[in-house]
Amino acid sequence: MTVTHAPGAVPLIGHLPQLLRAPEQFIASLPEHGDVVQIMLGTQPTYVVCRPDLAEQVLVNRNRVFDKGGPFFDSVGEFLGDGLASCPDAGHTRMRRLVQPAFRRTRIPSYSDTIADQLTEVTEGWRDGQVVNTVHDMQQLSMRFVVNTMFAGWAAEGAEAEQRTRAAVETLVRGAFVRMVLPWFGRLPLPNNWHYSGAKRRLYERIDATVAEYRRDGADRGDLLSMLIGRDENGDGLSDEEIRDQAVTFFIAGIGTTAATLSWTLYFLSRDSTLDAQIAEEVRQARPTGPIGYDDTGSFPLLRRTVSESMRIKPVAWMYTRKAIADTELAGHRIPSGMGILVSPYLLQHRADAFADPERFDVCRWSEQEDVRFRGAPMFPFGKGARRCIGDEFAINNIIVTLATLLRRWRLEPMIKGPVTSSARSMLEPKALRLRLRARRWA
Numbered sequence: 055m056t057v058t059h060a061p062g063a064v065p066l067i068g069h070l071p072q073l074l075r076a077p078e079q080f081i082a083s084l085p086e087h088g089d090v091v092q093i094m095l096g097t098q099p100t101y102v103v104c105r106p107d108l109a110e111q112v113l114v115n116r117n118r119v120f121d122k123g124g125p126f127f128d129s130v131g132e133f134l135g136d137g138l139a140s141c142p143d144a145g146h147t148r149m150r151r152l153v154q155p156a157f158r159r160t161r162i163p164s165y166s167d168t169i170a171d172q173l174t175e176v177t178e179g180w181r182d183g184q185v186v187n188t189v190h191d192m193q194q195l196s197m198r199f200v201v202n203t204m205f206a207g208w209a210a211e212g213a214e215a216e217q218r219t220r221a222a223v224e225t226l227v228r229g230a231f232v233r234m235v236l237p238w239f240g241r242l243p244l245p246n247n248w249h250y251s252g253a254k255r256r257l258y259e260r261i262d263a264t265v266a267e268y269r270r271d272g273a274d275r276g277d278l279l280s281m282l283i284g285r286d287e288n289g290d291g292l293s294d295e296e297i298r299d300q301a302v303t304f305f306i307a308g309i310g311t312t313a314a315t316l317s318w319t320l321y322f323l324s325r326d327s328t329l330d331a332q333i334a335e336e337v338r339q340a341r342p343t344g345p346i347g348y349d350d351t352g353s354f355p356l357l358r359r360t361v362s363e364s365m366r367i368k369p370v371a372w373m374y375t376r377k378a379i380a381d382t383e384l385a386g387h388r389i390p391s392g393m394g395i396l397v398s399p400y401l402l403q404h405r406a407d408a409f410a411d412p413e414r415f416d417v418c419r420w421s422e423q424e425d426v427r428f429r430g431a432p433m434f435p436f437g438k439g440a441r442r443c444i445g446d447e448f449a450i451n452n453i454i455v456t457l458a459t460l461l462r463r464w465r466l467e468p469m470i471k472g473p474v475t476s477s478a479r480s481m482l483e484p485k486a487l488r489l490r491l492r493a494r495r496w497a
């Protein structure tokens with residue numbers, strides 16, 4: 055069976071206009087044309103899987119035929135190197151085994167104090183009535199979570215160094231989307247591309263210098279990097295270059311995703327004062343004062359369900375790709391070797407046959423048991439199978455701790471009446487989301 059082509063592709067740029075103008079609507083409309091639908095990313099044909107069971111086949115059951123690769127990973131692979139998120143299946147098992155200890159359940163609580171300190175620092179300047187640039191502030195927070203858990207020493211280097219690292223990460227993430235939809239763009243002699251190469255070089259140099267320093271003194275600083283430098287029981291360990299690739303991967307995979315999930319959840323709460331008040335009360339009952347840490351995250355069931363619904367309706371990793379490494383078939387459709395396959399959590403989580411009235415933000419879809427683990431639900435925000443997000447628990451803990459801490463003290467009000475627009479590039483983010491802070495007054 056041949057694959058249906060989505061209508062409206064323009065020579066050379068393909069479906070780029072639709073992806074830039076109305077990305078969510080475009081992606082969500084694809085199931086109208088079939089179970090597997092061809093779109094054009096520039097001149098590259100890419101097959102989009104439109105049914106959750108087919109996405110499961112690609113990601114879980116037949117992940118050997120549908121390997122890492124395809125337009126998204128070909129573009130980010132340029133700076134992620136052979137990091138865990140972009141390496142092909144062949145080297146993945148070894149790499150995941152070496153990286154996993156850093157994300158072990160028992161290790162994660164030791165990162166908790168770092169998070170509480172960062173939260174205090176970033177929000178101590180907040181004042182009643184002030185308008186916050188939500189995505190920017192959440193990015194600053196998430197950046198600190200990841201950087202300080204990764205490299206204990208970087209916090210001491212000051213705000214200017216932090217700003218430089220954040221700018222480099224943002225430049226790379228922005229550049230990745232352009233390179234995905236227009237693969238030839240990176241070869242043009244443009245200031246934009248020089249800026250991109252400079253950002254990559256500076257980030258690499260800074261990480262390499264830190265890794266060399268850790269190797270020299272061999273001390274365990276209690277951070278992620280100390281774990282990555284270690285060796286397993288067979289004496290196997292990551293090379294300097296592999297460690298650098300992991301560090302860049304954690305920056306790219308962990309900062310923007312956490313920040314955008316926080317921003318979307320705050321946005322939905324700003325528009326539902328009843329839910330917002332219920333969550334604030336839930337937090338106040340469980341933890342009236344003092345710092346909130348990872349041990350408390352199980353005490354906020356309503357908040358957890360709210361984050362689940364936010365991740366359903368606005369999955370920030372809204373698409374990722376694979377590459378068929380042999381001629382194969384999917385639901386009776388012929389898939390030639392080398393074809394890019396696109397899985398979109400946004401598309402799958404907006405199917406009306408999976409979630410009734412999918413455009414409605416409804417916390418009641420989630421029972422307390424399901425909460426952020428999405429048991430049995432056709433949910434893909436963290437991926438599935440062998441390549442599922444390694445930082446999922448770390449991210450969820452940080453998100454719950456951050457929201458509980460903020461909502462206990464602040465209510466956020468929308469500045470505009472209508473819905474915020476989405477920016478869907480490498481990530482799905484609320485565009486220019488500004489919210490007004492109101493200090494809560496407890497009776």
Ligand code: HEM
Nearest residue numbers: 138139304307308311312371374435436437441443445449
């Ligand atoms: C809300 C926050 C996050 C979301 C929504 C998210 C989403 C995802 C998704 C969808 C994948 C799978 C992509 C695929 O199958 O191609 C993934 C993989 C990955 N994520 Fe996350 N992520 C988040 C936070 C983090 C954090 C905080 C880190 C690290 C500090 C991280 C590190 C990784 C890595 C290393 C992989 C590759 C895993 C592998 O292939 O073995 N992520 N993430």
